[in-house]
Amino acid sequence: MTDTYEPSLRSETRLAKSAIGGLREDLFTDAFAFRPLPPLRADHWLVRRVPDRAARYARWFPHAAVAGFAFVVMSAAATHWGGVYGLFASLIIGVPIITTLFRPVGAWWLSMGALVFPGVFLSGYGLGPSSTGGFFSHLCVMLLVALRTRPRVAAEMWLLTGALGVFVELFVRTFRPYSGGLFVSDLFETMALSGIVLFVVLAVRGLRESKQQVAAQAAVTEVERSRRTVLEERTTIARELHDVVAHHMSVVAIQAEAAPYRVQDTPPELAAAFQTIRENAVAALTELRRVLGVVRSENPDAFAGPEAPQPTLADIGALIDNVRAAGPAVEHITTGAVRPLPQGVELSAYRIVQEALSNALRHAPGAHVRVEVSHVLGGLGLRVANGPADRLAKPSPGAGHGVLGMRERVTMLGGEMTAEATPEGGYEVVAFLPVALGETAA
Numbered sequence: 001m002t003d004t005y006e007p008s009l010r011s012e013t014r015l016a017k018s019a020i021g022g023l024r025e026d027l028f029t030d031a032f033a034f035r036p037l038p039p040l041r042a043d044h045w046l047v048r049r050v051p052d053r054a055a056r057y058a059r060w061f062p063h064a065a066v067a068g069f070a071f072v073v074m075s076a077a078a079t080h081w082g083g084v085y086g087l088f089a090s091l092i093i094g095v096p097i098i099t100t101l102f103r104p105v106g107a108w109w110l111s112m113g114a115l116v117f118p119g120v121f122l123s124g125y126g127l128g129p130s131s132t133g134g135f136f137s138h139l140c141v142m143l144l145v146a147l148r149t150r151p152r153v154a155a156e157m158w159l160l161t162g163a164l165g166v167f168v169e170l171f172v173r174t175f176r177p178y179s180g181g182l183f184v185s186d187l188f189e190t191m192a193l194s195g196i197v198l199f200v201v202l203a204v205r206g207l208r209e210s211k212q213q214v215a216a217q218a219a220v221t222e223v224e225r226s227r228r229t230v231l232e233e234r235t236t237i238a239r240e241l242h243d244v245v246a247h248h249m250s251v252v253a254i255q256a257e258a259a260p261y262r263v264q265d266t267p268p269e270l271a272a273a274f275q276t277i278r279e280n281a282v283a284a285l286t287e288l289r290r291v292l293g294v295v296r297s298e299n300p301d302a303f304a305g306p307e308a309p310q311p312t313l314a315d316i317g318a319l320i321d322n323v324r325a326a327g328p329a330v331e332h333i334t335t336g337a338v339r340p341l342p343q344g345v346e347l348s349a350y351r352i353v354q355e356a357l358s359n360a361l362r363h364a365p366g367a368h369v370r371v372e373v374s375h376v377l378g379g380l381g382l383r384v385a386n387g388p389a390d391r392l393a394k395p396s397p398g399a400g401h402g403v404l405g406m407r408e409r410v411t412m413l414g415g416e417m418t419a420e421a422t423p424e425g426g427y428e429v430v431a432f433l434p435v436a437l438g439e440t441a442a
Helices: 003-028 045-049 052-058 060-082 083-099 104-121 132-146 151-170 184-262 268-295 315-326 343-363 404-412
Strands: 329-334 369-376 381-388 416-421 428-432
Touching: 003 060, 003 104, 003 151, 045 052, 060 083, 083 104, 083 132, 104 151, 132 151, 132 184, 132 315, 151 184, 151 369, 184 268, 268 315, 315 329, 315 343, 315 369, 343 369, 343 381, 343 404, 404 416, 404 428
Parallel strands: 329 369
Antiparallel strands: 369 381, 381 428, 416 428
């Protein structure tokens, strides 16, 4: 029996200590800390229903309502009692109500003091714990504090108020008898009424918070559903691109590798051309898989690490060499002080030059191409210009999106771009990518 009793006693002691610790934290620790009531949100239904010019004032409606209510209560108290005591009564009733706007827990303690002091020292004036006026103002303070704190604080305030009321009525007034006698039954009725009111207010508040949580969860769910839908669509696009492009590029690479072995005494120039075709096809497959990996991923930055380096301005030389191997003469000029630039700028610059060279190969076969890269103080300048074609260009199915893609890259970085024909019959692409002073590669 003793073995069972001791653990039970320890559990009860632990619960009691926990309750006392919670009470101390809620009502004693930093009781008068400054906790101002924030104004209504800009998207609150009350703010949205008023004209725009009055919206900023409507956000302070709760503060005005509390202050107006306190003024009415103070005026009623001053009128009821009159004289100096009426002024005193209006202050001890109204000040705690106003204080709830800035120091809610401290306002409750002021209201408790407003109950105890008249009940002990001025019982004949009818402002004790069992008086209608005193307890009504105290109930208003408890309601305002309960709306701004967690539910258990309301229960603690209600219990302490009842305990203090019983103490004042049964013990203190024993030494200060007055004509009305004790009002324990009145105190019980007021406590029961206040408990019901507090419960209803907390229930309504809990229901409102539950609806807000459900709405927030629904919004999060909708966002996640949208993200999942986008990811599924991107995965479908990536799969289709891989099935179509990767297949044909693989065939090109295999045929280019096997072609020299099908011809006896293959000229070195032809073998080198086939080798270049195979290398470009393999490089295209690598780039394609990297881009498709970004499209499939929920976190595209995962593919920007060292294990998957993106091309930069330093790789333009190899890009131009590949184009030269295809036949046209390409001139490459770099001006200005070369410095490391942000990764996004370098990647976009590489892609713009790559697309411009592809367009020159496709639409102006045999033309001379000039690539200029200018490092200036405010950013990076690019110019890719080609002369007129020396033979008729073959039809190029699927063309027409290159210039649009270049414009999108430049616009994303806040730059400017022009793409137009030249008077000599060629074509040029000019772009400027701004880079802030001091901004370098991450």
